Amino acid sequence: MSKDRWSSLPQAPVPQSTPLARAPNALLRQIFEAEDPALFVKQLSAQVLFHTIRFNGIASCAEVIELLSPEQFQSILDFDLWTKDVFEEERIWDWLELPDVADDISFLQKFLQSVDLKLIAILINRHVEVFSSEEATEAPPDHGFYSPDKGQSWVRVSGLDSHCDFLLKRLLALLFESHAELYYQLLQIPCVRTESDLEEQGFQEKSQRLASEGIPDLEWASELHSPINEQLIMERLRSPNLISPIEDIAPVPVFMHTHSLPEPLRTFFQKFAHIGELEAEVTLLVNSAVVHFNVPIYETSGLQFLIEQIRGAMNIGLEKIQELSPQSSHETILQTLGIRGVYRLGLASIFHLRILARKISEEDLHHDPRLLAIHQGLVEKFPYLPLFLEPDGTLKEEGEKLEPGNRPIQHLSDIAVIELLFHPFLNMR
Structure with a gap:
């Protein structure tokens, strides 16, 4: 040329x-300085809260996450865990780490109340092997299996690094201890439904929820x-x-x-x-x-x-x-x-x-x-x-x-x- x-x-x-202030920082300060932070958070849209949490980091926003309603938290997870119609597994580990950041296991319970359980079923399908029998057994069926219910069923987590392995095992343990019936149901879902079916239904339901968020x-x-x-x-x-x-x-x-x-x-x-x-x-x-x-x-x-x-x-x-x-x-x-x-x-x-x-x-x-x-x-x-x-x-x-x-x-x-x-x-x- x-x-x-x-x-x-x-x-x-x-x-x-x-020269305008960066809104996510300003909003986080407003929440912490509010006379009634819980009421202040309740009045915010899930999308505004999502950008605030992601901009400032999940670890810095533990107190805000604690104030979220189940519906707000569900929408935030809908924003964060999907790329179009694909569940982004690597993004869920940040949320499963929250109890360590906040030193409070109740955050994991709050997460379970809001997350689409089909995503947990997908995690189980990808990384958990299940062995069960009519009668309890004392010996594991293979190396790496463990039993939460005295040998009635055995599970083995695989395909993850040591940190994610720990996070998933902790999630399964909390499910068993607090919602045993749900725990067994989630273990069985991959036997009757394919991962693609779970992901497609999850995407459709997520899209409907986010439509209400604009x-x-x-x-x-x-x-x-x-x-x-x-x-x-x-x-x-x-x-x-x-x-x-x-x-x-x-x-x-x-x-x-x-x-x-x-x-x-x-x-x-x-x-x-x-x-x-x-x-x-x-x-x-x-x-x-x-x-x-x-x-x-x-x-x-x-x-x-x-x-x-x-x-x-x-x-x-x-x-x-x-x-x-x-x-x-x-x-x-x-x-x-x-x-x-x-x-x-x-x-x-x-x-x-x-x-x-x-x-x-x-x-x-x-x-x-x-x-x-x-x-x-x-x-x-x-x-x-x-x-x-x-x-x-x-x-x-x-x-x-x-x-x-x-x-x-x-x-x-x-x-x-x-x-x-x-x-x-x-x-x-």
Whole structure:
């Protein structure tokens, strides 16, 4: 690529950062300082509590976990133990360690009251061998078996490291001591139901529970991510009809207040920061993006980058509206489009880049690793840019290497940069 193409690119606005407090830290302090912490926690949504616990760490939040209702705890586990329709076994051990952190075995009892027992049955299916007979036996059937009931049944835990082996044995012991009938039922479930059947039913029930927490199903998430064209935007801006309000969504403030905000979105958010409905709408969009783009909600870095991408689309939507209808006030935009309409307009521009990039073969770019790296981000389901590509189109280098990492597409000028860079390759085909 010639130097001229890199040096003749449009300029982008300089992003600004909003010096707002990190909500999970602030919320944890509020809980501890509240006059009645139990009542304070009871009034919080499970999703807000989940992000607070995961941000600060389970060990630091033992006192908060102790105050959770069974329903709140169940929803938190639903958020934490699943990636889409897959039970993430490695994440359950953090919760089984809680009695050691808090020095209180009652935490394990609280966990059993809230966890989906089908997940415990899956653990048993994967790691517990069961031997039982009509009459009690004194000798174990093989090395490693032990009996909690004087030889009536024998179990052996396998396939785990020593720490997880201990955690699972302790869980089984508590089950036997406090819920013997349930203990035997769980041991027998793998004999009559397959792991895939248990996981599928668990996923369906988990999805139903999380719907009440504001997590859209796949169909609604897809609808919220369908791009909207400029003509429809203009019709809505001129229409006296107001957009339907978001209902039954508990806002998650961290989605709106944590990271850097580009302009004009920064001004827009600051103007309407007092409106809870805007927070609820942003929460809905983040939750729908988690579903649509299949981003595990417990992965902090992945979720943070997704939020930045969402904000980028919102910002591009606002920039586009300023071009199309400069006379439209922020109040009109919020009332007729909502931030979700703005977002979908921004997605139209971003997804246009994906369509453009997919028309270009990587073979056409092999001569320039920089273009190839940009192309690889653009063909993703939610396109992004490499960090080494500055908003003004110049390259950021560290020594002789390009800066690693990625950044969201945040401005119309980002789109103009990409169109200018890749337009010559469209004419090659």
